[in-house]
Amino acid sequence: VALVVSGGHTSLNIAEGYGRYIELGRTRDDAAGEAYDKVSKLLGLGYPGGPIIDRLAEQGNPDAINFPRAYLPEDLDFSFSGLKTFARNTLQANELDDQTRADIALAFETAVVETLAIKCKRALKQTGLTRLVIAGGVSANQRLRTRLAEVCEQNNAEVFYPRLEFCTDNGAMIAFAGCQRLLAGEKEGLGFSARARWPMGELSAV
Numbered sequence: 001v002a003l004v005v006s007g008g009h010t011s012l013n014i015a016e017g018y019g020r021y022i023e024l025g026r027t028r029d030d031a032a033g034e035a036y037d038k039v040s041k042l043l044g045l046g047y048p049g050g051p052i053i054d055r056l057a058e059q060g061n062p063d064a065i066n067f068p069r070a071y072l073p074e075d076l077d078f079s080f081s082g083l084k085t086f087a088r089n090t091l092q093a094n095e096l097d098d099q100t101r102a103d104i105a106l107a108f109e110t111a112v113v114e115t116l117a118i119k120c121k122r123a124l125k126q127t128g129l130t131r132l133v134i135a136g137g138v139s140a141n142q143r144l145r146t147r148l149a150e151v152c153e154q155n156n157a158e159v160f161y162p163r164l165e166f167c168t169d170n171g172a173m174i175a176f177a178g179c180q181r182l183l184a185g186e187k188e189g190l191g192f193s194a195r196a197r198w199p200m201g202e203l204s205a206v
């Protein structure tokens with residue numbers, strides 16, 4: 001099972017090989033990383049929001065605020081736009097000081113991590129697979145890594161991540177994917193057309 005979690009994507013897939021993917025679920029609105037960026041902006045923080053909120057959450061009080069979880073019953077889709085709205089409403093209802101920012105950061109991050117964890121657990125059970133692979137910039141989040149390691153241990157599965165220096169390096173990920181296709185003998189002429197979005201299910205198998 002592969003979880004792709006970044007600023008542009010949040011999806012669960014069965015990865016059978018290069019170009020052989022079966023989509024299990026995807027976000028219905030904001031990607032997880034996109035939600036991080038939007039909440040960071042609401043808090044008056046910088047970009048990208050992921051590492052900033054991750055650091056700030058370490059100072060948060062876990063009992064101060066509780067964000068809702070959008071589990072979308074019995075499927076493997078995600079929804080994160082409600083967290084952004086809840087963060088805005090929480091800001092409007094509280095005096096915005098450093099501790100409130102930290103409390104919101106922790107509550108938001110906990111909600112995102114728990115949502116990803118419950119979906120990954122469900123995907124492993126539904127597929128019967130025992131390997132979980134995480135990719136994308138949000139995979140650098142330490143709380144997410146710890147929580148998914150717990151999920152896999154509880155379900156007799158293994159979890160794999162890129163090294164931290166590669167988690168947010170799109171160039172490295174694209175180059176590696178291209179390298180594997182080149183090694184498999186796949187080539188493309190100079191007359192190809194660029195595509196801003198290319199569903200994984202439309203890729204040729206290698």
